[in-house]
Amino acid sequence: MERFRVTYRITGNEEEAYARAEDICLEQTVEFPLELVPAGLIRDHLVGKIAAFSPDGPGFYQAVIEYAASAAAGELTQLFNVIFGNISIKPGIRVQAVHLSESLLDGFKGPRFGREGLRRLVEVPRRPLLFSALKPMGLSSRQLADLAYLFALSGIDIIKDDHGLTNQVYAPFEERISLCAEAVDRANRETGQHSVYVANVTAPHDKIISRARFAKEHGSGGLLLAPGLAGFDAMRRVAEDDSIALPIFSHPAFLGSYVLDPASGISHYALFGQLTRLAGGDGTIYPNFGGRFSFSREECQSIVQGAAVPMGHLKPIFPCPGGGMSMENIPEMIEVYGREVVFLMGGGLFKHGPDLVENCRYFRSLVEGLA
Amino acid sequence: MERFRVTYRITGNEEEAYARAEDICLEQTVEFPLELVPAGLIRDHLVGKIAAFSPDGPGFYQAVIEYAASAAAGELTQLFNVIFGNISIKPGIRVQAVHLSESLLDGFKGPRFGREGLRRLVEVPRRPLLFSALKPMGLSSRQLADLAYLFALSGIDIIKDDHGLTNQVYAPFEERISLCAEAVDRANRETGQHSVYVANVTAPHDKIISRARFAKEHGSGGLLLAPGLAGFDAMRRVAEDDSIALPIFSHPAFLGSYVLDPASGISHYALFGQLTRLAGGDGTIYPNFGGRFSFSREECQSIVQGAAVPMGHLKPIFPCPGGGMSMENIPEMIEVYGREVVFLMGGGLFKHGPDLVENCRYFRSLVEGLA
Numbered sequence: 138m139e140r141f142r143v144t145y146r147i148t149g150n151e152e153e154a155y156a157r158a159e160d161i162c163l164e165q166t167v168e169f170p171l172e173l174v175p176a177g178l179i180r181d182h183l184v185g186k187i188a189a190f191s192p193d194g195p196g197f198y199q200a201v202i203e204y205a206a207s208a209a210a211g212e213l214t215q216l217f218n219v220i221f222g223n224i225s226i227k228p229g230i231r232v233q234a235v236h237l238s239e240s241l242l243d244g245f246k247g248p249r250f251g252r253e254g255l256r257r258l259v260e261v262p263r264r265p266l267l268f269s270a271l272k273p274m275g276l277s278s279r280q281l282a283d284l285a286y287l288f289a290l291s292g293i294d295i296i297k298d299d300h301g302l303t304n305q306v307y308a309p310f311e312e313r314i315s316l317c318a319e320a321v322d323r324a325n326r327e328t329g330q331h332s333v334y335v336a337n338v339t340a341p342h343d344k345i346i347s348r349a350r351f352a353k354e355h356g357s358g359g360l361l362l363a364p365g366l367a368g369f370d371a372m373r374r375v376a377e378d379d380s381i382a383l384p385i386f387s388h389p390a391f392l393g394s395y396v397l398d399p400a401s402g403i404s405h406y407a408l409f410g411q412l413t414r415l416a417g418g419d420g421t422i423y424p425n426f427g428g429r430f431s432f433s434r435e436e437c438q439s440i441v442q443g444a445a446v447p448m449g450h451l452k453p454i455f456p457c458p459g460g461g462m463s464m465e466n467i468p469e470m471i472e473v474y475g476r477e478v479v480f481l482m483g484g485g486l487f488k489h490g491p492d493l494v495e496n497c498r499y500f501r502s503l504v505e506g507l508a
Numbered sequence: 509m510e511r512f513r514v515t516y517r518i519t520g521n522e523e524e525a526y527a528r529a530e531d532i533c534l535e536q537t538v539e540f541p542l543e544l545v546p547a548g549l550i551r552d553h554l555v556g557k558i559a560a561f562s563p564d565g566p567g568f569y570q571a572v573i574e575y576a577a578s579a580a581a582g583e584l585t586q587l588f589n590v591i592f593g594n595i596s597i598k599p600g601i602r603v604q605a606v607h608l609s610e611s612l613l614d615g616f617k618g619p620r621f622g623r624e625g626l627r628r629l630v631e632v633p634r635r636p637l638l639f640s641a642l643k644p645m646g647l648s649s650r651q652l653a654d655l656a657y658l659f660a661l662s663g664i665d666i667i668k669d670d671h672g673l674t675n676q677v678y679a680p681f682e683e684r685i686s687l688c689a690e691a692v693d694r695a696n697r698e699t700g701q702h703s704v705y706v707a708n709v710t711a712p713h714d715k716i717i718s719r720a721r722f723a724k725e726h727g728s729g730g731l732l733l734a735p736g737l738a739g740f741d742a743m744r745r746v747a748e749d750d751s752i753a754l755p756i757f758s759h760p761a762f763l764g765s766y767v768l769d770p771a772s773g774i775s776h777y778a779l780f781g782q783l784t785r786l787a788g789g790d791g792t793i794y795p796n797f798g799g800r801f802s803f804s805r806e807e808c809q810s811i812v813q814g815a816a817v818p819m820g821h822l823k824p825i826f827p828c829p830g831g832g833m834s835m836e837n838i839p840e841m842i843e844v845y846g847r848e849v850v851f852l853m854g855g856g857l858f859k860h861g862p863d864l865v866e867n868c869r870y871f872r873s874l875v876e877g878l879a
Contacts, residue, residue, distance in 0.1 A: 160800075164800075166644075166645060166672065167643065167644030167645055167646065168641075168643055168644065168645075168670055168672060168854065168855070169643050169644040169854075169855050169858075170855045170858070170859055173855065173858050173859065174644060175644070175646070175647075178646055179644055179645070179646035179647070182646075183644070183646040207676055207677055207678070208645060208672070208676065210674045210675045210676045211675075212674055212675065212711065212712050212715075213712060214674070214710055214711060214712055214734075214737040214738055215672070215674045215675075215710070215737075217737055217762060218671070218672060218710070218734065218737055218762065219672070221762060222671070222672070222734070222736075222737065222761030222762050223671075223760075223761055223764075224764070225736070225761070225762050225763060225764030225765050226760060226763070226764030226767075226768075226795055226801050226802070226803075226831075227764065227801060227802060228768050270539075272538065272539055272540050273537075273538030273539065273540040273545060273546070273550055273554070274537060274538055274539075274550070274554055274579060275538065275546070275549055275550035275553075275554040276546075276550070299539055300539075300589070300593070300594075301536075301537065301539060301579070301586070301589060301590070303581045303583055303585070304581045304582075304583065304586075305578055305581045306578055307578070339585055339586070339589070340583065340585060341583050341584060341741050341744070341745065342713070342716075342739060342741045342742045342744070342745040343745050344583075363585075363589065363593070365593075365596070366585040366586075366588055366589055366593065366739070366741075367585055367741065368713060368737070368738055368739030368741075370712050370713045370737075370738065370739075371713045371739060373713070374712065374713040389594075389597060390589050390593030390594055390596065391588060391589065391592060391593050391596050392596060392597070393594075393595070393596030393597030393772075394596050394765045394766045394772060394773040394774070395765045396597075397597075397599050397769065397772055397773075398765075398768065398769050398772075401765060401768055401769075402765040402768075403765070424597055429531075430598060431597070431598060431599055460597075483539065483540075484539070484540050484541045484544065487541070488541055488544065
């Protein structure tokens with residue numbers, strides 16, 4: 138019977154860590170005392186099994202636990218539950234990586250575009266893509282559209298709503314989407330380029346699909362969604378909808394608590410890489426090292442790995458480091474990330490000099506010169 | 509203009525903590541360097557304001573930050589984003605409590621039943637309610653229904669699916685719900701009591717509402733939903749649906765990472781109390797102190813407070829401590845929780861003695877004798 142595996146990092150000495158690994162096998166499946174688990178299928182197949190167990194640096198052990206694929210019922214929500222549901226509440230257990238079986242992966246479409254699809258969409262075959270955000274909240278839809286126009290005119294490939302723009306009275310969703318998409322389209326006609334406007338569809342449960350469809354129908358070239366707020370399965374749902382068929386950028390809002398403590402939660406690799414990709418993100422936004430957040434260079438590099446590690450038919454997706462980037466960071470970022478990256482610069486684009494258009498052009502030329 | 513407040517606990521000395529509080533004001537709203545924030549409405553109104561700042565024990569400060577209600581756009585997803593979206597990624601910031609304005613609260617229906625409504629439903633006016641779970645995963649729908657029958661026959665008030673039961677081949681959703689609801693109904697006809705079967709509707713985004721409606725139509729008396737897996741707004745959506753109109757029990761799966769580190773994330777009080785209630789949970793399930801999880805007695809007591817603190821029109825909800833409870837815990841739990849509690853005992857009910865019916869009856873008489 139088909140199985141999949143999850144690698145956990147467990148705190149403790151060998152005996153404690155092994156006991157925790159055994160506990161995970163029960164907690165994540167039958168949630169029942171072992172002595173009461175019925176013999177046969179349930180005990181032999183559904184209870185998790187420790188497939189490997191080894192030291193992982195001082196005070197830590199690594200356990201690979203195997204689960205029956207049938208426990209996940211083909212549902213992303215239930216797969217996440219088996220991976221880390223109840224044990225999220227137990228200290229000293231961190232999901233390091235998932236290893237999903239082919240037919241389990243076949244149940245999820247994953248990213249519709251991936252890196253290649255996104256490059257084709259914006260017609261940028263080689264260099265890193267340039268990404269910025271419409272902000273601050275409180276501007277009118279017209280003002281945001283004017284900004285979108287300037288960004289597109291001056292060479293920014295992807296222009297997204299700030300993730301806090303949803304349906305505020307200052308720039309209501311439908312009005313904002315229509316005006317911003319039109320503005321980017323107008324700039325494209327002038328430049329001959331193919332910038333895209335990315336509408337934020339992080340929204341109440343019953344509004345996500347309708348907003349995504351509205352965005353599609355009104356010229357958005359992509360969507361922004363924060364799975365920490367809307368649920369990872371909402372992203373999966375949007376990604377799989379053929380009537381939408383737009384690239385999705387996953388935003389990390391409300392997800393930080395999973396990664397901050399290195400001894401619990403979920404690794405950067407798994408959360409912002411593997412699981413975001415499994416849920417259909419084409420780009421994974423995360424705070425870059427050296428910005429105003431706390432991720433290390435190594436953690437950022439691990440996200441890049443999770444975004445591209447072989448996972449059956451799932452396409453590799455773009456790392457989108459942002460969060461306090463400035464022009465000064467670009468050379469080092471190109472060293473670290475190479476070409477397969479989307480650079481997200483928000484406030485930094487405004488701060489570089491007094492003229493936004495000049496700043497954007499400088500950003501573009503800097504990247505073109507280096508990559 | 510209407511505003512709401514959030515209390516954060518911030519790590520650091522006075523200067524560091526104050527700088528972090530100022531940073532929260534920007535990060536959670538305009539996400540823009542202060543010097544670039546346009547004067548007028550945006551700077552005066554949308555940027556968060558530090559309303560209070562004071563020491564909170566060695567190495568910590570407490571900051572109360574005020575936000576414009578309009579920033580939340582009347583959406584639970586965006587309200588959560590303003591409360592803790594980006595700053596979830598910054599270490600040393602913990603949401604302690606939320607203080608929502610009346611008209612902001614008026615935008616959410618909250619729990620449909622609350623404590624009183626749930627008591628009326630099961631016709632138990634005074635004593636603590638008894639709650640158990642159908643498990644383990646791998647049993648057939650028929651076997652789970654037989655268990656549900658025994659639980660109801662022997663005095664358990666609320667009988668829920670284990671939170672890992674979704675739509676596995678072993679007990680597919682529709683079959684399981686129909687058989688289990690019928691079994692509880694049959695037991696009720698024999699006992700004259702009013703036990704309810706609670707169907708797990710934690711499911712893919714596009715299946716939650718249809719499963720909840722199916723459960724309602726086929727005799728479920730309540731629903732189980734894990735907002736960490738499905739999204740808090742999915743719970744809000746189900747709670748507000750008049751065609752469903754069933755009490756909801758919120759399960760903590762996948763939420764543990766928010767509470768484990770006392771210096772970051774969200775407090776037990778806010779997450780399992782206030783926010784679960786705001787999202788429409790009628791009962792909030794969490795691991796009891798002294799069980800197989802790690803919550804302290806004080807943390808559990810804070811959940812009880814968050815479940816009942818005045819929050820406009822929102823009804824008080826039931827704390828549902830579980831997770832490794834046994835008969836031995838009951839006297840202390842009654843001391844701590846009093847009568848306004850739902851005791852969730854799963855494996856412990858099976859372990860107490862060889863006869864499940866006797867065990868359930870003992871559980872009931874123990875609670876009736878003490879409360």
